[in-house]
Amino acid sequence: MVSKLGGPHFDLVSGVPAAAIPLATCIALKTKIPMILCRKAAKDYGTKKVIEGIWKKGQHCLVVEDVVTYGDSVAETTDLLRANGLIVNHAVVVVERQQGATQNLAANRNVKLHALLTFNDLLMTLLNDGCISEERVQAAKSYNAKWQFNSVRSLRPAASLSDVHFSPDIGQLLFQYMKTKCSRLCLTFDSPAYAEEIISLAERLAPKLCALMLHPELVPDFSPDFTDRLRLLANRKGFLLIADRKLADVGKITRHQLIGGQFRLADWCDLLTVHALTGTDQLAALRKLKQSAQQSTSLSALIVGEIDTESEPHLGDDEAVICPTIGIADRLGYQHVLSISHPDENIIQQMPAPRPRVHLRGLLPRRKAEEGVGQQETVFHTRAQKKEAFIVAATETVGTQHALPGSVVRPDAGIEVTKDN
Known part of the structure; x- marks a missing residue:
């Protein structure tokens, strides 16, 4: 995942709560980049903060997620970090389901999404290993094509x-x-x-x-x-x-x-x-x-x-x-x-x-x-x-x-x- 980032330099790394926090922790340990923790909601005890850690405004933060569909979870974390003065231009994910997250985040949040694997990568691996048939591959691709992010005003497909x-x-x-x-x-x-x-x-x-x-x-x-x-x-x-x-x-x-x-x-x-x-x-x-x-x-x-x-x-x-x-x-x-x-x-x-x-x-x-x-x-x-x-x-x-x-x-x-x- 780290190699997927290429050239960009980051001052901080933060995982989307809560599943991506272990991933962000691993990246922080591997790269020696400080990690901050975003909460879904502030607790009514302790520090009572929605962002835990040592940081300052103007620092560049990398957002980490495990799986994205339409990109709403990454968008929400990006909004939280930006609202607190941090700069977010990149996000990294393990699996991109290819249902519009990359396009959505680029168009609506100006965030470039880097994916370790795509949905098609997983399908081709399973097909080549004989785990699924060609028919299942086509069925899965058809489902993905039907449920695409299709509106700049919505994070989910919606009827007219x-x-x-x-x-x-x-x-x-x-x-x-x-x-x-x-x-x-x-x-x-x-x-x-x-x-x-x-x-x-x-x-x-x-x-x-x-x-x-x-x-x-x-x-x-x-x-x-x-x-x-x-x-x-x-x-x-x-x-x-x-x-x-x-x-x-x-x-x-x-x-x-x-x-x-x-x-x-x-x-x-x-x-x-x-x-x-x-x-x-x-x-x-x-x-x-x-x-x-x-x-x-x-x-x-x-x-x-x-x-x-x-x-x-x-x-x-x-x-x-x-x-x-x-x-x-x-x-x-x-x-x-x-x-x-x-x-x-x-x-x-x-x-x-x-x-x-x-x-x-x-x-x-x-x-x-x-x-x-x-x-x-x-x-x-x-x-x-x-x-x-x-x-x-x-x-x-x-x-x-x-x-x-x-x-x-x-x-x-x-x-x-x-x-x-």
């Missing part, structure tokens, strides 16, 4: 956007906004904000805004005029309105909450967050309201399936919570708002998904942070970033700013995009 269908219609509408705007941005207001502030910021972000979520009770000057203006703006610019009320009551009370009181939710919002604590009553009340001739509404329910708090940081891992939440809608014959009928789960990866941290600096008045309110930043990061977010949220919340992975907002939209070192 036109092949995706949602049910009910609200999911289809949301996806249409995402597709048209090439964005996954949801702006949420989790701290008090005046009506004019909300409308002004929504107008500035409208070109990339797919959804706006707010707590009506946190708008001090909430009024029918405000919701009329917000509804008109959402219709004109094309984004959904989500009322984050997290309702949890019997059907009769829910109906009054939807059509009466100060907020009159059914008159202006597209989606309403609800808890599953009361069973099917709330959804049944909403269904009756939608079917009522006296009250026309397009309001749909968004069941809260996971929320992390200070007292219950891993509540979303409890199957006793997750399963009943999903089952509530199933028992009424509902289909999930964001369920994809196409079998390709990677379709959303066709949306651009850079990973900056977004600061809504200067767009809203800075407020003093409140300590001990129980809200955890992980609520915005979906199970420790194990899965790419479907739609992301840039949030102004009690004096601090957060953003989910995948935000596509840019400085020209009035947002400063920074990356943490």
Whole structure:
């Protein structure tokens, strides 16, 4: 593997966690090049670093991997190292499966991939040694040809956007906004904000805004005029309105909450967050309201399936919570708002998904942070970033700013995009 590198000089070597770490260790021992260790996530004890070892910005680092298919693991490690000031131009791998990793890394990360063996090398060796037949060789090559990296915006093969269908219609509408705007941005207001502030910021972000979520009770000057203006703006610019009320009551009370009181939710919002604590009553009340001739509404329910708090940081891992939440809608014959009928789960990866941290600096008045309110930043990061977010949220919340992975907002939209070192 070392001889494959040829001329380039490296100051450091790092293996893609975790399978390639032993390989990187061997290379470091053989070449006397210092090794640094990249972690998938920082631990909450010890040094609490994602990069362990002795290094400094500006050093050249070689990335080591055992097997690559599309090159996503090498790309992620490269991004991490570069974000911390290291220079990465080369990567070495034991087996290149010849499904587009070399081209992907060169085109999208400017990284040259050096392979000890290719998939064809392995096939020819097995064929020449009589271990497999010519038919198996052709079958394997045909499979590889079918599953090639085929999009500069995706790290996996994906179906056409036109092949995706949602049910009910609200999911289809949301996806249409995402597709048209090439964005996954949801702006949420989790701290008090005046009506004019909300409308002004929504107008500035409208070109990339797919959804706006707010707590009506946190708008001090909430009024029918405000919701009329917000509804008109959402219709004109094309984004959904989500009322984050997290309702949890019997059907009769829910109906009054939807059509009466100060907020009159059914008159202006597209989606309403609800808890599953009361069973099917709330959804049944909403269904009756939608079917009522006296009250026309397009309001749909968004069941809260996971929320992390200070007292219950891993509540979303409890199957006793997750399963009943999903089952509530199933028992009424509902289909999930964001369920994809196409079998390709990677379709959303066709949306651009850079990973900056977004600061809504200067767009809203800075407020003093409140300590001990129980809200955890992980609520915005979906199970420790194990899965790419479907739609992301840039949030102004009690004096601090957060953003989910995948935000596509840019400085020209009035947002400063920074990356943490």
